[in-house]
Amino acid sequence: MSHSRRLLLGASVGLAAAVMAGPVSAQTKLKWAHVYEVAEPYHTEALWAAEEIKKRTGGRYEIAVFPASQLGNENQINEGLGLGTVDMIYTGVAFAASIHKPVGITNAPFVLRDFDHFMAYRASPLFRDIAKGYEDKTRHKVITLTYYGQRMVTANKAINKPEDMKGMKLRVPPAPLFLMFTKSVGANATPIAFAEVYLALQQGTVDGQENPLPTIMAKKFYEVQSHIILTGHITESLLTIVGSHVWPKLSDADKKVFEEVLSEAATKATKQIRESEQKLADEFRKLGKTVIEPDRAAFRAAALPLHNDGSGGWSKAEYDALQALK
DSSP: OOHHHHHHHHHHHHHHHHHHHHHHHOOEEEEEEOOSOTTSHHHHHHHHHHHHHHHHTTTOEEEEEEOTTTTOOHHHHHHHHHHTSOSEEEEEHHHHTTTSGGGGGGGSTTOSOSHHHHHHHHTSHHHHHHHHHHHHHHOOEEEEEEEEEEEEEEESSOOOSGGGGTTOEEEEOSSGGGHHHHHHHTOEEEEOOGGGHHHHHHTTSSSEEEEEHHHHHHTTGGGGOSEEEEEEEEEEEEEEEEOTTTGGGSOHHHHHHHHHHHHHHHHHHHHHHHHHHHHHHHHHHHTTOEEEOOOHHHHHHHHGGGTTSSSSOOOHHHHHHHHHOO
16 A cells, blocks of 8 residues: 555544544634623633533533633624624623613613612513513523622712713713713713723823723723712623524533523622722722712712603613512
């Protein structure tokens, strides 16, 4: 037998073995994209979840996590999920609401009373019903919610009441629902992608921004802002979503693993964010920042009339069900 014939035969035997072994050892590689920093609980828990899913599926799923807008900003990764260029994402509810508006209901300012109200919603049939509306439109799978924190305003001046924000150029995420807060206080909304906020503040393109305290710390916004105002105007959360090109292909057993692990990761990140949020006002004071407790009742009164003005896209029944949760 000639040398080249032997090589060919060897190669075809090897190929046959690989094909036969295929279903047993085939590995599916998935991309999980988000816009948060590597030190934040969202990322560290995503890494844990990726490892845990790999372990529990006997190495059949290898999930690579791409943090800090590496695969795009919020709007781009949501689009990527539909195109199949990313397989899983964390995304703010307001961004998923561009597809199914009721998903964004908790991003209306002061619609949630507090952390406990958020947790009640997270565990409620109402959340599953609203998520199903999104799933029916996209075929993506909504796994759960992770707490992102109460959004606070930062600025280079004191803000004590809504009137103090009149005409202020406030950076907001590029999702329509954030305009409800700026409208309630008479600020000028300036939508800017998350990765570009620090520079916009530093260069004075905007006068301020709003995010939870853990984010203000992680993104170092305090370096370019002197005042932190504890408005707590939006109780923010992230959805964990698995793409429509991935979820239907999972076996029932694997779906169970993904749901269990991703839910556990979300619960752990929620706990860490809540704990850090409660300590951070003092940390900012130690850093020499002016921390203000404004008239939250006045901010809330300014926002309430906008809740059901039709712009949010949820029904009055959904709104009432959310308010009734204890």
